[in-house]
Amino acid sequence: MKTMKRYLIILYVILLSGCDYLDVVPDDVATIDHAFYMRASAERYLFTCYSWMPNHASLSTNPGFLGGDEMWAVPTSGMSSVRLARGLQNQNSSLLNYWDGTEGRAMFQGLRDCNIFLENVRNVPDLEESMKNVWEAEVKFLKAYYHFWLMRMYGPIPLIKENLPIDATIDQVQVHREPVDMIVDYIVELMDEAIEVLPEEVDMQAMAGRINKPIAMAVKAQVLVTAASPLFNGNPDYIGFKNARGENLFNAEHDLGKWKRAMDASKEAIDLCSSLGYQLYRYLPGIGQTGLSESTLIQMSIRNSVTERWNSEVIWGNSNSLIDQPALTPRTWDPSRNHNAVAGAFAPTLKIAEMFYSKNGVPINEDKDYDYANRYDIQVASNEDRLNIREGYTTAKLHFDREDRFYASLGFDGGVWYGQGNFDESNNFYIQNRMGGAAGLQILWAYSVTGYWPKKLINPQNVIQTNSYTQRWYSWPVIRLADLYLMYAEAYNEYQGPGEEVFYYLDQVRERAGLKGVQESWTEHSNNPGKFSTQQGLRQIIHHERLIELALEGKRYWDLRRWKRAHTEQSMPIEGWDVFEQSPEGFYRKRVIFNQTFRQRDYLWPLNEGTLLRNKNLVQNPGW
Template sequence: MTLPALFSCRKYLDIVPDNVATIDYAFRLRSTAERYLFTCYNYMPALGNFDGNPGNASGDEYWLPVVNNSNAWQIARGFQNIVNSYMNYWQGNNGGKDLFEGIRQCNIFLDNVGRVPDMTETERNRWIAEARFLKAYYHFWLFQMYGPIPVIRTNIPVGASPEEVYPPREPVDTCVNYIVEQLDLAAKDLPEKIENEVSELGRVTKAIALTIKAQVLVVAASPLFNGNPDHAGFKGPDGTLLFANSQSQEKWVRAAKACKEAITLCESLGHKLYTFNPQFFQYDISDTTRVQLSIRNAVTEKWNPEVIWGNTNSLAQSIQAAATPRGLDPSKVANSATVGNIAPPLKIAEMFYSNHGVPITEDKTYDYSGRFKLRSGTRAYRYYLQEGYQTVAMHFDREPRFYADLGFDGGIWYGQGLFNDKANLFFVSSKKGQPASAQNQSSYSVTGYWPKKLVNFNNVIGDGTTYTIQSYPWPILRLANLYLLYAEAQNEAEGPSADVYRYLNLIRERAGIPSVEESWTNYSRNPAKFTTKDGLREIIQRERLIEMAFEGQRYWDLRRWKKAAEEMNKPITGWDLAQEDAPAYYREKVIYNQTFTTRDYLWPIPESELLSNKKINQNPGW
């Protein structure tokens, strides 16, 4: 039985016979106890589902047609509230899962797995480690949303006093230390890698535990949680100070050490940055296309060596249809299986580097002021842009990740059913009346861009309305993410170094751009930027936003860096979709004036929770 089947939506408790005590039944046999363990996995956020991943639509990386009712998108539009909270992971409604219930199930498992008779101690210890990991992971998810949270070390016993039933929130550092402690305990008994891949892929390993630990410590060391003056003096009802008043440099040192430990283990197990190998591909492709496939497949090729943790409980299926524009194949314009309605704003398209590996606002050879001028695709750009097609200048001379990650008017869309160097080069056409334009109120891009990065190039556009999607487990963790976390933490801990440059440059090399040192020295208006801690911080953050684009990371990163108020108060813009000709279409149009205030850095605790639990108070500003 494969893990996706084990992780079905049906809860374990549904199968208990009448008149049998639930807990006694669950732990009387190895087989039933294992099913209870898999129930603990069921509370994992459905990150491969666009609407189930708050990192997708809660921020500014995507925008949607106005008829869309995504819960996370209501947060992006400024409609979050305390009465009927969106993406409520505290109680489990409006798009969120009840993670405190998930923690409770993990505690039940930990309390009872010791009495399962027919299993070895080695296996029992592994299961305990898995439950500990999940318990820590759920605490972390709550922490990064709500800040200081109650730490549920054990379940409340039956017959507990009212005083015991409602736990208080605990300080940031206490929350982090508890999460890390549980991850360390789990790592001791988790397997380094999955040996029985047929039945166990997706279950947690030591590599996953150490990488999540690294992520937790980087988040904890970041400005949102490390001496944040906005929350200085914030206390619980009992007077407990919930945020430390001063910034701690040691937190970055601790985070860098954890990142390096995770990297060392992952690389020893064979994890490496993915590169597409043409010798195993039956069709000839250009070097340009090979680089793009290396970038895309790092996300979409299931179980490739870069993936540290793939979420088999959340396959990337519907999100691919939402990321694919309609009408890629002109002979199948009626294809209604491609929804094509998740749209990166224009500022995301501008975020990617020039072909020299620096921001287009910094590249001294790039005509940034003329980026909206019109140009026609030439033979030299044939793998990026449709030859002879008129598009905007900012679509020229960009880094390979720009073309691998984004679909846009006039841009080549590699794959989707035909595979040879000419026949497969479908391109997007999205002006009014063209195949990818607004054919109805919901199935189109409101900005004129699509996140091509998320779409498996082996998907097939068939006859009529068929679109065959090659799904993949959502990559919660991949090695590039870990490299960037280490580069960030090490720079904050000790400043620029050869080690920091090394990990940045490994990612840039795979992306087909020059090293940090070469790019800034030769092309930037600020050639010494990479030599200072502050300058390198800005470079690392930009590199991270580009490399991890569309993977549900930007929203969390902008928050922890305390840059959300800067970025998410910029207007959401796109092209003028109502126009048929290029000069009119390529005019920047404001779609929505997004707002973000200091209070939005922490999500509100649902009002009903505050009415029940008098030991906790609301987050500042709510």
């Protein structure tokens, strides 16, 4: 144990209680010497470093899905992410605690393992130099990403640049929270070092999920866009927020240069991805799917950009993150099939249904031809609507004349659902979501509380049958190309204002969605036709485009925070239809499900009181 003691991390003991530091050594090897004795054991330790990666597709531990206002759970759900959305975060036993690891992966332990790897990988005798360099670069990326994950939640954090020796002084052990700008610079420094070495491509059969250069460059862009955003860039709410050394933890002045860094990093990532053949995904019909309508092709392009494994758009697909599709799926499409193979319990909210554009590619409250005032009235679907709404079915006017991303993303009462074992456009499945309907409320722990379903997250190749549900798993797309395009458009507009570069990348995303370009759509259909010509107006358009294109993918939660819009958006009532009613007139009455409140303090998560007691140099986040 002598060697292990040399590397004992006192910091981990201070920050994380109740865990045995030996538990993370792979294969029960009790010494670092043995862990790096040969290539095989060193590779297992590399996988240990990967094992701390957050599960991006987890409904319970990734707050992006259920921690905000995008999807709402049945009342019986006790998930921590759901409790977070209900305003139950606290400093005594904080929810989804990635700092201490009590309800999330212990990021500081992950950083400890990354440092051990970086300190020892050069000692592996049978590992060629080139592979040492690549593994080292992978772990530098992981180290940077774990710092970033913590920063998005907690803001200023300690920087874990290296592990502390056993003879560390009390001052060394009692670490401080560092200024946000210093944290970002360190993350980017690690990313740059990794980018220089990482391969441009990896073998998807043998190394699926391993970090490559496009992933690192895209995440670097994400880090810099986050750092340039209002929450972290000159936020006046945190003037006077200092660490125990008296250092300001936030820069009080907005720095336009941060948007320049973000713009450049985004464009560099786009250029690399383009050179390697990444492109916005387009659906190619399979055998027996001939003569599909343009609308169905567009909708399948949107759905499969998420659910088709390793498609042309996915930059970073986390092969260890698999979303719980049965928990998101309506119980059945067919009243004759009464089974328990699926138990959907999480529903997009009414505000998300209203967020999508009209068929003219502008917000429904801006479309001068859309009957916005009467959107909650009911209407019978005609033959012209049959590809999106069951012909002859009575549903809300809100569901008519919407863009294809609305129909690709949401399931709703009367809405057509292409796929799931039925690829016949002339006889599509459809949702019956009113009380007594096949997908309506049957059991209190598995139904849609709002009347909507997250269709976008369900693989169209899944097959629902009388007594079974066969699902095709897919690797969760942590970052896809459309996300990167929209990051670049946002950074460009923030740095330079409206320009052709912005419109080009916005319009690439919109064209795939079957929409005309921003300038043409707003000029022809908006009651604010010049909106795109100002930086502020174009900012609103870009934000709206991100929220639509990346809807239900766990992005909205983080975007609303970095834009400092969460205190407005998440202080509105969570609403849906009256799912306890059977008639259209009763069902289509707007119902308040929960009065959500977001306080200023909620932008940064609290540190546990126990953590503060163990380390007197740590300071609590404002408001807690």
